[in-house]
Amino acid sequence: MIEASHLTRQFGRTTAVSNVSFNIGRNEVVGLLGPNGAGKTTIMRMLSGYLEPTTGVVRVNGEDLGQNAYSLQRQLGYLPENLPVYPDMIVADYLDYVACIKGIAPGERMRAVKEALHATQMQDRALETIDRLSRGMKQRVGVAQAILGKPRLLILDEPTNGLDPRQTEQMRELIGQLARRATIILSTHILHEVEAICDRVLILRNGQLALDSQMSELRSCGELLLRTDKAVDDLEKHLGRMPQVASVKRLDSAADTNAYCLTLHEGSDPDTAAGNIAHCVDTAGARLFMLDQQARHLDTVFHEVVESGD
Numbered sequence: 001m002i003e004a005s006h007l008t009r010q011f012g013r014t015t016a017v018s019n020v021s022f023n024i025g026r027n028e029v030v031g032l033l034g035p036n037g038a039g040k041t042t043i044m045r046m047l048s049g050y051l052e053p054t055t056g057v058v059r060v061n062g063e064d065l066g067q068n069a070y071s072l073q074r075q076l077g078y079l080p081e082n083l084p085v086y087p088d089m090i091v092a093d094y095l096d097y098v099a100c101i102k103g104i105a106p107g108e109r110m111r112a113v114k115e116a117l118h119a120t121q122m123q124d125r126a127l128e129t130i131d132r133l134s135r136g137m138k139q140r141v142g143v144a145q146a147i148l149g150k151p152r153l154l155i156l157d158e159p160t161n162g163l164d165p166r167q168t169e170q171m172r173e174l175i176g177q178l179a180r181r182a183t184i185i186l187s188t189h190i191l192h193e194v195e196a197i198c199d200r201v202l203i204l205r206n207g208q209l210a211l212d213s214q215m216s217e218l219r220s221c222g223e224l225l226l227r228t229d230k231a232v233d234d235l236e237k238h239l240g241r242m243p244q245v246a247s248v249k250r251l252d253s254a255a256d257t258n259a260y261c262l263t264l265h266e267g268s269d270p271d272t273a274a275g276n277i278a279h280c281v282d283t284a285g286a287r288l289f290m291l292d293q294q295a296r297h298l299d300t301v302f303h304e305v306v307e308s309g310d
């Protein structure tokens with residue numbers, strides 16, 4: 001759906017983004033993360049065609065965005081970091097104006113505006129002047145203009161910025177609904193937002209892509225916790241001989257149970273390993289009480305990735 005190939009962007013002597021490449025497929029929901037100044041907004045602006053890369057290419061459905069910016073921009077929804085909403089305009093007029101720029105046919109515009117207002121729960125504010133709305137409400141107007149015409153590609157720069165916890169929750173739900181029919185790339189500083197809604201995460205560090213991982217792979221840390229009865233003294237040895245198991249550590253044992261932490265070899269599939277471990281425990285003659293894959297949290301990974309570059 002969208003392909004970023006060797007993107008670099010310089011501002012004078014500052015290299016904001018350096019040789020970043022990735023492909024994002026249809027209906028993926030991708031979180032773009034990184035500390036302040038890592039290059040997130042610069043990438044979002046290049047992906048949406050509002051900023052030209054110094055070198056590199058963005059392709060949307062195989063078409064070069066640089067060559068076809070105007071027509072491709074009409075097919076995508078973009079929520080910029082700083083909302084360019086016109087303060088003196090009435091919400092509905094502004095959305096109608098954006099619908100017009102996006103090339104939505106005159107007969108379709110009213111319905112498109114109503115749908116966008118409904119999706120962002122702004123129906124009651126349709127006739128207010130944008131200037132008089134709160135920060136969170138303005139943010140919703142920004143999202144409403146991005147989703148006008150139901151684009152298949154949405155680029156959202158910090159969509160929950162300035163929202164209160166309830167509005168944040170509503171925005172998360174909205175993004176979840178939009179994700180059923182659109183590819184979404186969103187940047188945020190809120191890591192649990194990414195954990196809640198993204199399939200994949202890209203982490204930038206100093207303008208470079210430091211991590212590109214599916215959330216499911218990222219959560220797996222290659223460790224399993226095992227608890228058995230004490231029927232077999234040398235269970236540790238049996239477990240250690242398994243091909244997927246790199247090491248076995250005995251943990252504190254209770255009166256009638258033993259506990260182990262098993263580290264898998266890199267690249268081992270945790271589900272296959274879990275099945276084999278359960279079989280090994282059974283054949284050795286012990287009873288299995290618990291076998292649990294350990295999960296890593298995104299904030300642990302984020303800090304590891306960001307700090308490894310310091």
Ligand SMILES: Nc1ncnc2c1ncn2[C@@H]1O[C@H](COP(=O)(O)OP(=O)(O)OP(=O)(O)O)[C@@H](O)[C@H]1O
Pocket residue numbers: 011014015016034035036037038039040041042043
């Ligand atoms: N128009 C510009 N002119 C000069 N430098 C810029 C410009 N836009 C961005 N930069 C610089 O490029 C780098 C990346 O900025 P960018 O806004 O993309 O980071 P970010 O990851 O979005 O940061 P934040 O989390 O603070 O929003 C920073 O060093 C910034 O100062």
